[in-house]
Amino acid sequence: MKKIVEVKELTKEYKNLKAVNNLSFEVEKGEILGLLGPNGSGKSTTINCILALLNYQKGLIKIFDKPMTPEAYDIKRKIGVIFQDVAVFDELNVYDNIDYFCGLYVSDKQTRKKYVNDAIKLVGLEDFEKFLPKQLSGGLLRRLNIACGIAHKPELIILDEPTVAVDPQSRNNILSGIKKLRDTGATIIYTTHYMEEVEILCDRIIILDKGSVIAQGTIDELKRLAKIEEKVTVEVTDLEEKYVHKISTFKNVESVSYTGTLLLITYKKGKNNLLELMDYLKSEGIKYNKIFSERPSLNDVFLELTGKELRD
């Protein structure tokens, strides 16, 4: 597979802080790479270094096999960026905003017109072309922000937390838009601290913490890093300690905790665990409201590797 982005031993330091520490990774053509990490883990700094917006002390960044510099306009032509903050002109309507930012890459008027219309269609803003940004809802504004970043049909798209403070409906819309972009052949780097998004969207994930890679791979590869294979949650009231103790002695059980009305059991291996537990609860006459089984999430992986939650 062709490498679109190569980052080698990237180190970015501020006065007393190593924001990115010896970071290396590659992005292959057509894949969606997720950069996952809590706030302050170095995701945005990495993106800014890739885009030559920030100087860095050490490392090499190549995009489309060429070193990335502030003057690498031929490379920049093929990159589209969507930042967390909406960056549009309040004074221009939806169409004119997209046309302006597309015009920074595409000078031919006819081509630009087609590209702008394609972008409007992609993000579903056909009915809002003449609207000013202040007339759009938060979700529609985000969609406009995305359209401004991708209208010139870039081969590499970098999305830096595009769904922060977005309502669930708009978030789904944005995520499906990103999938459409991938389907058109674009390579995507997606930074977020929402693990659900990377699970839905990304082919490969890099988990960052304190500027360093703590794990990388496909979702399955990462989940294997967690020591558990299954999590069972039971909503039950007034469960006596002896039952909790008994459950902890079951086969494959890694840990048992009972807080409030929630009984949480994690299993090292994941076969027939739920059935065994339900049989036991029935045999003891313990009544419960809900019981459900889950595969370990990326948060569990993060917890396992760092000892803290992703959203701490």
Added chain:
Amino acid sequence: MTVFKAYIKVLLKSKFTILLYTVMLVVFGILNMQMNDTGMNYTSSKADVLIINDDENKGVTKSLIDYISSNSNIIEIENDKEKISDALFYRDVNFIINIPKNFRTDFLEGKNPQIEIQRTNDYPSYLAYNLLSKYIETAGYYLEFINDENQIIKNTEETLKTNTNVEISSKLDNDGLSKAKTFFNFSNYTMLSGCIFIICLLMTVFNNEKISKRTIISSTNYKALNRKLMISNGLFAITLWLIYVILSFIILRKQMLSFHGLLYIINLFVFTLTTLSISFLLGKITNNKEAINGMVNVIALGSSFLCGSFVPIEYLPKFVVNIAHLLPSYWFIISNGKISTLESFNFETLKPILFNMTILIIFIIIFTIISNIITKYKRKIA
């Protein structure tokens, strides 16, 4: 073209502001022109004089009173100290002449009797003082050679009747040029306000941190884009200048179709470029749309007041004029004043105007250098 198109679209959002300043120029410019009608139309004026005569009303005394009366407005006030003092305070009278007892005999005997006067120290009071001095000096001159009182009076009155015709040889349309000066002086305020407001607004829109970031990562050269913005700002300022020139032709056609008019236009052009450089500098400093109104008020209003855009500079206190020397508006307004009094056009007469324009160009260079330093400093931080 994309940048220029967006610039025009953002600019058109402020069309009412541009229109407002243009209307202000027309309305206040015309009003000011009518109020400051400083043409060379001469009218005679007379002082309000009170004469208190303690002497007999005959001979030299009578002649003196007649002479003063025929050249002044004689005011009748009761001979009461307090009432006379009030009349002087309220300017009901400009000059009070107190002719002492035995003035006539003392004068004829060459004793040089003193006439007590009280005055308001304004122009009419000087006029009355001159009348009095002129009569006493002339009569005193004849007293040295003639002993006959009647002859002295006759000679004095004949001498004082002599008039000299004064012809003003200037061919200047002083009234029209003065109106043109007033119009262009007022354009100092509207040009500064319009340019600073619009250019700063557009600069804050295009230099918005988030939009700049998006522009820097694009395949458009950021320096080239800045250049396009500068050219767009320049085109806007020149358009504003053109509008003002057209307005001046509509309002002051006769004066504008002369060499004076051409000089006014050139002077305004140089000042427009200075305003452009000030606006560009301010646009670099501020990223806050809310601050623009404040800047317009401080800079445009402030320099217009200090430099004589609203009130003629001759009326301003010396320390204010000294401060005004530090502002470009001063040199623009001073040039307008010099243009309005130009009798002939050669290097010598144009030298002061060219000197003022050179100072404006120096201001442009200084502001541009500061803008570039700020741009480089900001880029370093990014």
